[in-house]
Amino acid sequence: IDEDNNDNIKKVISHKLMFEITLHGFLLWASMGFLMPIGILAIRMSNGEECGRKLQILFYVHAVSQILSVLLATTGAIMSIKNFNNSFNNHHQRLGVALYGIIWLQALTGVLRPWRGCKGRTVWFFAHWLLGTTVCVLGVISIYTGLGAYYDKTSKSTKLWTIAFTVEITVIVLIYLFQDKWVHIQNQGVPVRPSEEHSSIGNEKGTDK
């Protein structure tokens, strides 16, 4: 009877750990694998946008989705630090802890931004863009290594999840690339005036011929 009891306790604990790992995965996927890239696509939609109201809405979508993303990741962080072993002895764990910290730094620089037209704004934008893009890419890598860690721990296949995530990220990357080409694509139907034909090299996005 004693052995039976022991077995049951073991099963209950591993069931609990299983649940916690799955929740960890979902929280961080939703945060860094979904909200963060979507928020970046949103603020990029405002590039070259003239209408003040549209600009404001896109800014809010960016700010809200990014703050929500940081809060979700933080929930996941508190959970994982409470329930996992905190040994930080593999790439997934080490990169993960670094990200937990950096996303807060990024959100903080987002909130504490200088006004447009201010002297510091150019440097701020470069820093916010560079760190933001890097963090998002590292987040995507962490999700792949996380799915690997899940397989190592549970021996359950994560093939379908990996495919699903790859499809999602591929779509997001295609939209990201498309955003740069949108004006150019629209202007394909507009005839080039002969006098401007040669000066069209190196044109700015907004005045694309």
Ligand code: HEM
């Ligand atoms: C951006 C996304 C992610 C970040 C930042 C992250 C971060 C972390 C961190 C810091 C740990 C160590 C926790 C500790 O020991 O206190 C950890 C462990 C773990 N994570 Fe993630 N994670 C992410 C996504 C995922 C995903 C999508 C899965 C898949 C289900 C996953 C599965 C695991 C597993 C199984 C562990 C156990 C640790 C092990 O022994 O390797 N993670 N994660």
Ligand code: HEM
């Ligand atoms: C972890 C959170 C965040 C990430 C990963 C992030 C990422 C980014 C990225 C990559 C860009 C550049 C987009 C482009 O290529 O044009 C950007 C722009 C911007 N972000 Fe964030 N961001 C975050 C949080 C915030 C927060 C909390 C705010 C404000 C409350 C904010 C305000 C802005 C603004 C105003 C711009 C546009 C700057 C301009 O075009 O002059 N960000 N963000």
